[in-house]
Amino acid sequence: MNKALLFINGEIPKSIPDFNYPYSIISCTDGAYTQYVYKYPIKINYISGDMDSISLPHIPQDIPFIITPDQNKTDFHKALEILINKGIREVDIWGASGKESDHFIGNLSTALFFKNQIKITFHDDYSIFFFTDKKTKLRGVKNKIISLIPFFETRGITTTGLQYPLNNDVLSFATRIGTRNRACLDEISVSYSQGELLIYIGK
Structure with a gap:
């Protein structure tokens, strides 16, 4: 299976994804980990981002970090690049909507950019969209x-x-x-x- 689960730093989901689904990779951006992912009873394969949003008092030592310092791209954009390079061709996204609307619009722009490289399905508490x-x-x-x-x-x-x-x-x-x-x-x-x-x- 070449399907991943990715958490990004939008509105914190009230509902929880199906963690029993056999995802090849479960990952998150640094801001998503800080805001909510660390509370979930799941194993994260890695955290990615420029690390400007990690603020937990105890940084996890057992989860690999992939540092992506390029400020010309969003953490979401860079997270998708990582997944594509790992051979992932389908991804479920949580945390893309809500909070700052400019981030949400930017996430849609990023999804459109990658449309022909990876199948992206967004999930939130109200809908799925793609x-x-x-x-x-x-x-x-x-x-x-x-x-x-x-x-x-x-x-x-x-x-x-x-x-x-x-x-x-x-x-x-x-x-x-x-x-x-x-x-x-x-x-x-x-x-x-x-x-x-x-x-x-x-x-």
Whole structure:
């Protein structure tokens, strides 16, 4: 399995990921470790970052540190580079949203940058969200809120199984975006021809 779990330093999750899932790597940035990860009953493979956010009185001696001092990149960006270099092709992210909104927007930008190199799924207490491929099917979503967010104009969007279906439609920032739709079926499909599309699935 080439799937990882990564914690970053956004809003502290109230819910806890499934630590029984057989992740190849479980890691976190230094700020996430300081804020909440050290409280979890899990083994962290390593901590990464520029180490400007480690402030615990007792720095863990049994967890490797990967120091990434490049200030031209965020700790999230550098954490993804590490995972890609380790052969990881899919990652679940916790702690990307909440707190400072500029960090959250920056995290979305980083995810879009790496979209073709690693499959990134964000998780928080309210939803999961990800940049989708041009064709995707979602299962187990009946009655859940589904939002389709274009980056920044997405053409040829067609859906099945949604309360308000789209048929070769265009979504665009500042004109029309696809928030607060709802899944009518347990399995829905979303496809598009041009642009990028972020999908939110409410929990």
